[in-house]
Amino acid sequence: KNQVEQSPQSLIILEGKNCTLQCNYTVSPFSNLRWYKQDTGRGPVSLTIMTFSENTKSNGRYTATLDADTKQSSLHITASQLSDSASYICVVSGWGYIPTFGRGTSLIVHP
Amino acid sequence: DADVTQTPRNRITKTGKRIMLECSQTKGHDRMYWYRQDPGLGLRLIYYSFDVKDINKGEISDGYSVSRQAQAKFSLSLESAIPNQTALYFCATSDGGGAETQYFGPGTRLLVL
Numbered sequence: 001k002n003q004v005e006q007s008p009q010s011l012i013i014l015e016g017k018n019c020t021l022q023c024n025y026t027v028s029p030f031s032n033l034r035w036y037k038q039d040t041g042r043g044p045v046s047l048t049i050m051t052f053s054e055n056t057k058s059n060g061r062y063t064a065t066l067d068a069d070t071k072q073s074s075l076h077i078t079a080s081q082l083s084d085s086a087s088y089i090c091v092v093s094g095w096g097y098i099p100t101f102g103r104g105t106s107l108i109v110h111p
Numbered sequence: 112d113a114d115v116t117q118t119p120r121n122r123i124t125k126t127g128k129r130i131m132l133e134c135s136q137t138k139g140h141d142r143m144y145w146y147r148q149d150p151g152l153g154l155r156l157i158y159y160s161f162d163v164k165d166i167n168k169g170e171i172s173d174g175y176s177v178s179r180q181a182q183a184k185f186s187l188s189l190e191s192a193i194p195n196q197t198a199l200y201f202c203a204t205s206d207g208g209g210a211e212t213q214y215f216g217p218g219t220r221l222l223v224l
Contacts, residue, residue, distance in 0.1 A: 004153070034212075043115075043201050043215030044154070089153065098169065101153035 002027040004092050004102035012108045017080055021105045023073040023090035035064050035075050036089040038104065044089055047075070077107075085109045114138045115216035117202050123222045124192050132187045132219050134202030142205045143185040144213065145169075145177060147198040154201065160185055161207070192223045 004025045013019050025033070032051045036044035048057045048064040050073070056065050061078045077084055090102040115136045124130050134143065141162045146154040146169075156169030158177040166177060174196060176188045189196055200219045205211040 041218070043203070043218055044213075045215070046212045049212060098156060098159075101155070103151065103153045 002092070002094065002100045004090055004100045006088075006090050006102040006105050008105060009103070010106040010108070012110060013080055015080060015082055015109050015111050019077050019080060019107065021075045021077075021088050021090075021107070023075070023092075023102055025071050025073070025090070025092040025100070025102075027071075027092040027094045027100055029095050030068060030071075031093045031095050033064075033066055033073050034091045034093075034099075035062070035073075036091060038087045038089055040086070047088075080107075080109045082109050082111060115202060115204055115214055117200075117216040117219050119219060120217065121220045123224065125224050126193055128192050130189045130192055130221070132189075132200055132202075132221070134185045134187070134216055136183050136185075136202075136204045136214075136216075138204055138206070138214060139182075140204040140206045140214075141182065142207055142211070143179065144203040144205075145175075145185065145187045146201045146203065147171070147196075148201060148218075149198050157187065189221075189223075192221075194223045197221060197223045 007022045034049045035047045038044040050066045063076045066073045087104040087106050089104045091099045093099040118133045144159040145157040148154045155171050160179045178186050202216040203213040205213045
């Protein structure tokens with residue numbers, strides 16, 4: 001069964017600090033991996049998309065990495081801001097489309 | 112105006128009632144999806160449609176039906192609502208391709224009593 005596991009489940013950091021969120025998956029064959037940010041009460045918004053041949057992609061202070069051999073991805077947030085407080089969701093798609101969503105990591109940034 | 116809109120945003124209904132959730136998009140995308148999100152769980156795909164004449168079951172389609180009335184509209188129906196269908200429902204669209212981005216609506220919060 002295709003699965004996407006995210007860790008940690010929740011994380012609290014101080015404003016200005018860096019953090020890294022993890023995503024492990026068993027989806028095979030692999031097509032692409034996406035990271036979304038979901039603010040409370042809103043729909044998810046795409047941060048990055050990576051295909052098999054890409055091992056890093058940045059979007060401002062967000063940097064995603066992908067190791068297709070170990071089936072692991074990480075999302076690194078640099079110099080966190082209060083507005084980074086949200087749930088971060090890892091989504092992996094195989095061929096044939098239907099995506100598998102992780103349960104998300106809830107990030108709280110304190111001033 | 113938002114690219115993907117959902118109506119209603121909140122709904123309370125009783126067990127056994129029929130309810131329809133509507134989704135409209137102005138992005139011109141062919142692909143549309145319905146997901147539900149439960150606390151502590153990931154989003155789960157209910158149905159998806161790749162064009163007006165295409166309807167596909169997702170992971171958890173039992174108890175739901177959909178209608179793709181036009182490229183821009185995709186509605187989700189609960190024929191006879193039950194309490195375990197209480198959840199947050201999201202509509203999404205994408206433009207297709209191998210690594211397409213999905214654009215999500217604001218969600219509909221449904222409570223079935």
